[in-house]
Amino acid sequence: xxxxxxxxxxxxxxxxxxxxxxxxxxxxxxxxxxxxxxxxxxxxxxxxxxxxxxxxxxxxxxxxxxxxxxxxxxxxxxxxxxxxxxxxxxxxxxxxxxxxxxxxxxxxxxxxxxxxxxxxxxxxxxxxxxxxxxxxxxxxxxxxxxxxxxxxxxxxxxxxxxxxxxxxxxxxxxxxxxxxxxxxxxxxxxxxxxxxxxxxxxxxxxxxxxxxxxxxxxxxxxxxxxxxxxxxxxxxxxxxxxxxxxxxxxxxxxxxxxxxxxxxxxxxxxxxxxxxxxxxxxxxxxxxxxxxxxxxxxxxxxxxxxxxxxxxxxxxxxxxxxxxxxxxxxxxxxxxxxxxxxxxxxxxxxxxxxxxxxxxxxxxxxxxxxxxxxxxxxxxxxxxxxxxxxxxxxxxxxxxxxxxxxxxxxxxxxxxxxxxxxxxxxxxxxxxxxxxxxxxxxxxxxxxxxxxxxxxxxxxxxxxxxxxxxxxxxxxxxxxxxxxxxxxxxxxxxxxxxxxxxxxxxxxxxxxxxxxxxxxxxxxxxxxxxxxxxxxxxxxxxxxxxxxxxxxxxxxxxxxxxxxxxxxxxxxxxxxxxxxxxxxxxxxxxxxxxxxxxxxxx
Numbered sequence: 001x002x003x004x005x006x007x008x009x010x011x012x013x014x015x016x017x018x019x020x021x022x023x024x025x026x027x028x029x030x031x032x033x034x035x036x037x038x039x040x041x042x043x044x045x046x047x048x049x050x051x052x053x054x055x056x057x058x059x060x061x062x063x064x065x066x067x068x069x070x071x072x073x074x075x076x077x078x079x080x081x082x083x084x085x086x087x088x089x090x091x092x093x094x095x096x097x098x099x100x101x102x103x104x105x106x107x108x109x110x111x112x113x114x115x116x117x118x119x120x121x122x123x124x125x126x127x128x129x130x131x132x133x134x135x136x137x138x139x140x141x142x143x144x145x146x147x148x149x150x151x152x153x154x155x156x157x158x159x160x161x162x163x164x165x166x167x168x169x170x171x172x173x174x175x176x177x178x179x180x181x182x183x184x185x186x187x188x189x190x191x192x193x194x195x196x197x198x199x200x201x202x203x204x205x206x207x208x209x210x211x212x213x214x215x216x217x218x219x220x221x222x223x224x225x226x227x228x229x230x231x232x233x234x235x236x237x238x239x240x241x242x243x244x245x246x247x248x249x250x251x252x253x254x255x256x257x258x259x260x261x262x263x264x265x266x267x268x269x270x271x272x273x274x275x276x277x278x279x280x281x282x283x284x285x286x287x288x289x290x291x292x293x294x295x296x297x298x299x300x301x302x303x304x305x306x307x308x309x310x311x312x313x314x315x316x317x318x319x320x321x322x323x324x325x326x327x328x329x330x331x332x333x334x335x336x337x338x339x340x341x342x343x344x345x346x347x348x349x350x351x352x353x354x355x356x357x358x359x360x361x362x363x364x365x366x367x368x369x370x371x372x373x374x375x376x377x378x379x380x381x382x383x384x385x386x387x388x389x390x391x392x393x394x395x396x397x398x399x400x401x402x403x404x405x406x407x408x409x410x411x412x413x414x415x416x417x418x419x420x421x422x423x424x425x426x427x428x429x430x431x432x433x434x435x436x437x438x439x440x441x442x443x444x445x446x447x448x449x450x451x452x453x454x455x456x457x458x459x460x461x462x463x464x465x466x467x468x469x470x471x472x473x474x475x476x477x478x479x480x481x482x483x484x485x486x487x488x489x490x491x492x493x494x495x496x497x498x499x500x501x502x503x504x505x506x507x508x509x510x511x512x513x514x515x516x517x518x519x520x521x522x523x524x525x526x527x528x529x530x531x532x533x534x535x536x537x538x539x540x541x542x543x544x545x546x547x548x549x550x551x552x553x554x555x556x557x558x559x560x561x562x563x564x565x566x567x568x569x570x571x572x573x574x575x576x577x578x579x580x581x582x583x584x585x586x587x588x589x590x591x592x593x594x595x596x597x598x599x600x601x602x
Contacts, residue, residue: 098563100599107570107595111588112140115595122602128163141184143588144578148208148451150184152383170221173234176214181383183208183451185584187438187532190449208446210387211241212379229256229265238376242387243278246375263308265319271300271372274329275395277387296395297329300372306348313354321346323370325397344370347402360410371398373431378455382433384582386452388445396457399428407466416471425462431455432497435545435583437533450532451584459491476511495529495544498582502526502549514560521554530583550579566597 101122107115114136121131134157141150155178162171191199218234231253239245251270256263274297306319323344330337346368353362373395379385407421438450468482483504488496505523512518528547553575558568569592576590 100564100601102601103597103599105595105597107568107593109570109593109595110591111142113591113593114138115593127165128161131160131162133158139588141182141588143184143586145586146184147186147190147203148184148206149182151180151182153178153180155179167225168221168223170219172217172219174217176216177212179212179214179379179383181210181212183210183384183386183447185384185451185582187450187584190438206446206449208451209241210383210447212238212376212383213240214238214376227255227257229254236376238374240387243276244375244387245276247274248272248372248374248376250372263310265306265308267304267306269300269302269304271302273298273372273374273395275375294332295329296327296331298325298327298395298397300325300370300397302370304348313357315352317348317350319348321348321369325370344399346370346400356410358411360408362406362408364406366402366404368400368402371400373397373455378431378433382453382582384452384585385433386436386447386454388447388454396429396431398430398457401426401428415473416469418470419466419468421466423462423464423466425464427462428459429457430460431457432493432499433582434497435530435532453582456493456497458493458496460496461489463487478509479507481506495531497530498528498547500526500528500549516557516559518555518557522552524551525549532583545583547580547583550577550581551575552577552579564599568596569594 102120103117104119105115105117109115116134116136118134119132121129123129136153136155138153138155139151141152143150156175157177158173158175160171160173163169191202194202214236215238216234216236218232220230220232222230231251233251234249236248236250237246238248249270249272251268253268255266258264274295276293276295278293300323302321302323304319304321306317308317309315321344323346325342325344327340329339347366348368350365350367351363354360355362375385375395403423403425405421405423407419409417409419411417432455433453434456436448436450436452436454464484464486466482466484468480470478470480472478481504483502485502486499487501488499490496503523503525505521507522508520510518526549530545530547532543532545552573554570554572555574556568556570558566560566572591572593573587573589578586578589580586
């Protein structure tokens with residue numbers, strides 16, 4: 001029925017369309033008409049008809065779900081597979097080396113040399129400990145071509161008692177050192193104007209021995225959770241066999257405050273020095289020593305506040321050092337020159353920046369300071385110093401006005417590190433060693449034959465370049481090399497006496513096996529200049545002397561018999577050179593030392 005009605009409606013619509021078409025063709029001229037628009041056209045969008053997500057089913061009957069029941073039949077299956085049990089992979093472990101608290105070393109070698117050390121440490125309780133070291137090094141000399149006795153002895157004893165608490169620690173130190181040297185460096189032309197018999201008699205009359213004594217006592221205290229970081233004090237008394245003596249006291253407290261990335265530190269220094277000498281270089285032993293007695297005392301007071309910022313890859317330390325020098329006493333031959341005082345201000349600025357992490361770190365700085373020069377410090381550098389210096393000349397502090405430097409350091413690989421630096425140093429009153437004049441007076445002292453040295457001062461500007469390379473190729477091989485090149489610009493002196501322009505050194509340490517090991521140390525020192533004043537009976541004059549550059553190589557080989565006992569052999573100056581470290585002072589040539597070291601506990 002419905003289909004029939006739809007069919008009739010379709011026929012009626014078709015006929016109406018045909019009629020309209022014919023009407024349009026019949027009346028082609030439809031004429032014109034004026035249309036007045038009274039309102040703008042406003043289009044609208046009718047609502048869209050959305051299909052429902054869940055359609056309505058118009059089917060007469062909705063299909064019903066069939067109910068399906070599943071039945072699972074389980075039955076055992078025989079299997080012969082047996083999985084292997086898992087096993088943890090083994091890790092190769094090296095036996096941990098036992099650490100001993102004490103050791104003893106003893107060696108004997110050529111030139112009748114002896115090298116001995118004894119170190120002992122013991123815990124008193126859970127926090128306190130006591131330690132001590134006894135060391136001795138000596139040689140009977142017999143250097144080829146030397147006319148005077150050239151043996152030396154160096155013996156020292158150091159004792160320490162300390163305590164380590166949870167919030168603080170402290171230690172007390174006590175020690176003594178005895179050194180024996182000889183002024184054996186006679187000029188090459190010594191006694192040329194004398195007969196062979198007179199020359200022998202003169203040499204036999206010279207007793208070139210000099211003895212140094214040093215006693216010290218001091219202590220240090222530090223904290224872990226206080227703004228007071230640490231403080232140290234040390235008293236040092238130094239004297240020799242000719243009546244010269246020196247008393248040196250230095251006190252250094254330090255305060256440290258830190259908040260987040262900012263740190264503030266304040267360092268103080270009190271440095272007191274008193275020195276006495278009996279005679280000047282030209283004095284005759286027939287004249288009472290009191291006639292030429294001299295004494296001087298000074299104290300250096302300094303404060304060094306500095307502020308440190310650590311931010312990401314940048315570290316900056318900005319500070320200054322304010323120093324006051326007071327010359328308390330300065331007397332010679334009973335005449336006191338009075339007290340003097342002077343104020344110094346030095347920069348203390350450093351900075352570093354990690355350009356490429358730890359691979360490349362750029363650093364720079366500008367620092368200065370007032371350095372206290374002491375008789376003991378000079379003899380540690382040059383033991384052939386004459387004990388006749390005027391305190392006003394010997395004990396003058398060195399004023400390092402500024403040391404400006406820039407550099408790069410970092411790692412080329414995980415095993416290779418480097419460091420290069422260039423610097424410009426400006427110093428006033430820099431100490432230089434200069435050979436004493438040569439004379440053949442009848443009443444000469446043992447050090448008055450041109451075989452000793454004096455200390456002179458000059459203002460020196462130094463430009464230097466330093467480079468260093470270190471490599472740990474493995475846990476068994478370590479290598480290092482460094483070098484320094486420097487140029488000196490003096491003020492009054494024609495040369496920077498006894499200062500080399502070039503210094504090189506290199507080390508190599510190898511563990512061949514668990515038992516065998518070896519090490520090599522090589523160094524090179526360039527030419528130096530000195531001055532020899534000749535006041536002999538036949539000639540009076542002044543001559544510059546050039547000390548040749550020298551190369552020295554040293555080798556040591558060791559065998560670990562067990563964890564306690566190690567045997568070693570050392571060979572020094574393998575190139576067998578009789579070079580002069582100081583003017584007229586040749587060193588021992590090829591040397592061999594055999595010895596052993598033993599570790600133990602009580």
